[in-house]
Amino acid sequence: MLQLLYLPVLILLLLFYFRLAIQFKIIDKPNQRSSHSRITIRGGGIIFPIALLLQALFSRFEYPLFTLGLLLISLVSFYDDLRPLSNKIRLLVHLLAVSLLFMQAGLMAYPFWMIIPVYILVIGAINAYNFMDGINGITAAYSLITVLSLYFINETHISFALSEWLIVAALSLLVFNFFNFRKKAICFAGDVGSVSMAFIIIFFILLLIIKSGDLKYIGLLLIYGLDTVTTIVFRLIRRENIFEAHRSHFYQYLANRKGWPHLWVSVLYMVVQLLVNVLIISSDLSSVPFLIFILVSGIVFVGLRFVVEGQRSLLGRRLANR
Template sequence: MLQLLYLPVLTSLLLFYFRLAVQFKIIDKPNQRSSHSRITIRGGGIIFPIAILLQALFSGFQYPLFTSGLLLISVVSFYDDLRPLSNKIRLFVHLLSGCLLFMQAGLMAYPVWVIIPVYILVIGTINAYNFMDGINGITGAYSLITILSLYFINETQFVFVFSEWLIIVAISLLVFNFFNFRKKAKCFAGDVGSVSMAFIVIFFLLLLILKSQDLKYIGLLLFYGLDTVSTIIFRLIRKENIFEAHRSHFYQYLANIKGWPHLMVATLYMVVQLMVNILILYSDWNAVTFLVFIMVSGFIFIGLRFAVEGRSNLMGRELVDGQISK
């Protein structure tokens, strides 16, 4: 019953933020890289770290290091929403927050050769989540499917986290989606929303993987991963700077070039990931089988991109007699 009270509380808090955002002009104006055409409130995803903070207060700070890391990375991300921030400062805060997350999850007890690759994967996932937040509904819908899948695992297979934490995140996503999962969104998540949600999802996934000792649960973020990794590969082939802002993701092609409605694209990503999650939840794969599944999924996705986007768009150059020509 206490969890149900979070719904009106979080809704009221987000509405209050809207008023502040309008007063202080925390808004997003369309530019040549935007997938929208109207001025919209930025930073609506601030409701995610607020929800976690409320849960921490009412739970007696069950995960103090995780909560501290989340608040730290959220504050810096929100500042980045307001004005440009040095990449060095952003990276330092991400590394520090990741360290707190690892300490909370117990990963620091593992050998350094395990910690370092996971560190790189975590930082990459946070940035990928941020890059994928480019159209209405996609972050909220995709994250809700992930959180609900984690809740299902926690309730039916084995416990890896206090369920109340997953419930409060799901409620915050429902509130956010009410204002964002629209043809004309009231607000965008902003860096504070996409980065904080990535941090939250990573923490729960890390707890699940460490508890189960099963890497297959990485697949709960498979569709985002396929889009991000394939986009990086194609940008490298085109000799583009992968750290510069762009509109090269598959979801951006569908929304901006093909003209698909944002909510249709967001729903597509949500439904495909849900199907993958169901397959993962009811599979009994070993490490080799899961690796094969990832590789097959990657080949299918890249083939799909070639079929939909075309070779010239993805490669940027033509092959002549086996040689690459500009």
């Protein structure tokens, strides 16, 4: 009940940020890569790290290294929302923040050769989460399902984290959704929102995996993972620069090319991930069945993309015409 007191505080803080954002023109103007058509406040996702920093303060810093890492990665992401930032600086801060996260989770006790792939996976996942934030409601709705699933697991299956932190993260998502999950969003999450939320969710998923010893909980981010990985593969096939901005994700195709309302697409991703989470939580999947489940899910997702988008869109004219 104490955490519910955060709700009015977070609403007031976000409204205060809106005033500052308008005054200092922290806004997002539509361009050719945008999925929106009106000027909108950028960086509203700053409420995510603010909520967790408040929780850290009032709980006497129960996760001090994680909190410091969240602060660092949120600051550099917010700066990136304001003006272009060197990729080298961004990567350096991400490495430092993730290192602090690993130290907090106890991952540094593992052999060095095991940690390197996890660095690559986590930093890649953080950036993928950022790329998936392209239409109204998708980041906060999808994240809310993941956070609530983690809370449910923590309360009913295996205790791996302090529930208060998950509650506060969920409340910050609810507040942000009120202003973003609508046909004409008042604000966007910005890099500060998507990156910080990815950092938060990955931290708690890592805690869960380490405590349970079960890799199946990676599946709590399955739908985002499938969209990101398949998009990268198809862009490589089309010989595109995967580091350039684009609108090639499946959710972008549905929203921009098929003309589906943004909220429909966001709800679709949220509901499908919820069904996956229910399967993961309720089943007793071991390593081999889980890998088979991932493989089958990938095949189904690729097949769906071919049916909906077509060969020419996914493979390019050169290969599609062969």
